Structures are given as C-alpha cells and as structure tokens.
Amino acid sequence: MNVKMLLKLTNDLAMTILLLLAMAYQITGNTMHELVGASLFVLFVLHNILNRRWYKTIIKGRYNLLRFLKVSINLLFLFTMTAVLFSALPISQDVFPFITVNNDMLFRQIHVITAYWGLILMSIHIGLSWGMIVNAVRKMTGITGTNRIRTLCLRLLAVLIVVYGIRNSFERNLGSKLTVYDPFGFWVSNDSSLRFLIEYLSVVGIYIFGTHYTLKFIQKHSKYKRSMRGQ
Template sequence: MVIRLVIDFSMTVLMLVAMAYHITGNAIHELIGVFLLVLFLVHNILNRRWYKAIFKGKHNVRRILSLAVNLLFLVSITVVMVSSVPISQDILPSTPINNDMVLRQIHVLTSYWGFIFMAIHIGLSWGTILNAARKMTGITNPSIILTITLRVIAVLIVVYGVQASFEREIVSKLTIYNPFGWGFNGSTSEFILDYLSIMGIYIAGSHYALKIVQKQGKDRANLS
C-alpha cells in the first residue's frame, strides 16, 4: 500500500508539472512524460489483478463508476503517450511527420481530460487513501473538530477551484484546441495552487457523490 501511494502521489505531482508546459519548456515536459510513462506502467503492473477481476463478481453502482472512470483514464493517458511520440521535438526529434497539428490537438485535449479523470479516480479512492493515511499516522479515531475543519477546507478548495477553472479556461481546454498555445499569467506557485484546487473540485465531488450513492444503497438494502 505504501509503495502504491508513493507511486500514485508521484504520478499526480508529475502530471501537474507536465501541465505546466509554459513554465517548464518542451525538453523538461518531454522528460516528465517519460517518467510518467514508466510510473504509469508500474502502476498498472501493481494493479494487474484489477484487470482480471473486471468481469467477475457483482457490479454495483460504485464498481461501475470506478470501472468507467478507470477505463477512461487509461484510454486518455494511452492516447497522450502514443500521440507524444510523433510530435516529440527533443527526446525523439528525428521522428518524421508532415502535419502534426491534428496530433498536437489530440495530445492537448486528452491530456486535460486525463487530468480530470485522474482527479475523479483519486476521489473515488479517497476513502481508501484516508484509511491508509490514518493507519500510517496512528490517527484511527479523528475528532469531530478535525473532521469539521477538513470539510471546511474542502469547501474552500472547491470554491477557489471553481474560480480558477474560469480563469484558466478549463472548459475551453477540454473542448477547443488553440494552435497558438494557452497563455499563462501568474507565478509558478499560483499555477500549482490553481490546478490543485481544480483537482480538488473533482476529488471532493466524486468522493462525496460516492458516499451519497453508497448511503442510498444501504437505505434500499435496509428497506428490503
């Protein structure tokens, strides 16, 4: 579990760095992509049992949601990695290609979708992550004050994330390709804060949506 958490945390950090193309430049962006590819492969190897169990057992709402998000995340990251090869300028500069505009469009769009699916993926697993963190820190019975504090922080992150989504034109980046590149205003710390907050929207949203679905499932089971 510790190894998986470290790998997942590293992938999240590298994904954020990869999104900061206008800050890092192309060479570092491609190098980060290579590291992401390696961690992505290791992540899938460690979770290979998940693939074997896809069609086994009962498929409740939680499992269907998790399956759909995981597959969409897998497809988006695979497309990002495959499309990066022919448009590489530093690591594979000798790759011949005449018109790379379409591939660049696919690469950019799927990278932002992958970013969103990654956040939802984390949100659906947030309960497991919290339980693992509690065991490692020895906090098995969190206080009411701590719980309320964390939820208030979550609300503030979501509110700020919504504002950052508009300022960073996330909807446009998920639907439109800009051949001249997306401009970036602000410092590196502002970029990190904005994109972490945007991630927070989907992490919190998927986590609490899952809790509501699970509660409704339990209520139905009790009534039956």
C-alpha cells in the first residue's frame, strides 16, 4: 500500500470517528463538540484535497445509472457536510464566539438536520468504496487468498450489524431527526459513551453494507446480462 492510500484511509477513519463523536453532544458537552467539529472541518478539507482528481472526472466519460447515482451521492455528501460545518459558525459559543447572529434558530435547524443526513450519506459514501477499502486492508495485512469460512463469517457479521443497526435506528428515533428539528433532542436513558458509539456504528453499518452488497448485486447482474447478449 502506498503512502497516499494509507493517508486517505487514516483520514477517512478519523473523519468517521469524529462525526460519531460530534453526534454525542449530550455526552461530550458543547466545548468538546465544537473542538471535534473544528477538527472535522480540517479533515474534511484534507479529504477533498487528497481526492481532488475525482472532481475532474465528473465531466469526463459516459454516464450510466450506476455512475450517476455514485456521483449524486458524493455531491450530496459534499453539500451536507459543507452545510453542517458552515452552519456551526453562527451558533458557536466557545470556539468562534465572535461570530454571532440575532436569530440562530434557523442555523441550529440546518446544523442538526444536515448532520444526520451527513452521517447517512457518509456511510453510503464509504459503502461505495468498501470493496477498495477491503482490498487495501488485505494488502496491508498480507491476506491474499480467499477463504470460504472467513467470507461466510464476515458476511454473517455484516447481517448481524445491519439487524442491530435497524433496531437502534428505531430506538433512537433517527427517522424523525432527518426531517424534524428537535431542540431538546432524543436521548436514550442511562446512555454511555461506549453504548452510543456501538449503536451508532451499527447504524452506519446498515448503509455501508447495504450499499456495498447492493452495488455487488448490480454489477453481477450487469455482467450476467452482457454475457447473455454475447451468446
């Protein structure tokens, strides 16, 4: 694995962790929340610098449905993260207290709703590149061959994560957070940092594995159709 790829993976992992920490406002408190957000902004800029060549490819080549969906998801993720980070400036109390507005409710609404959409779009974004990430990890760990038992166990683990994530999505009322701003929030009683992290990681897993295996199914189906046409 080259240095640039390792830097990309490390940066993306750090972004994922920081975004999850940013969601835990009731646990971290406001000051830590804003410091995490500021760090996330730096990593987000670095992510775009490391992947700047992707923007040049948008206007090149032909588009099919799959490529259109990939580009749309990536651009929506870019838009939501930009909205999250810039809407945080007018409502900052500790890191940027000198930036103030008379009525910050609109910015709070934008900040919270786009944050949850950003979490989902980030997960789908990772899912679109999950195959590449797995291959990079295999090279880094020296795993070259395939193993049916290992593959079966990993797929079973993915299913369990998705099922657990769906359960947590309902328990934490995530559906309403994507459409309605709740100034008081919804918090699970007796919550802890570890429980929060595990449950939100399972929610992220829904969209990573859902996207990855849907993408594999579409690609396999497309290959099958091409092979049938060639007969």
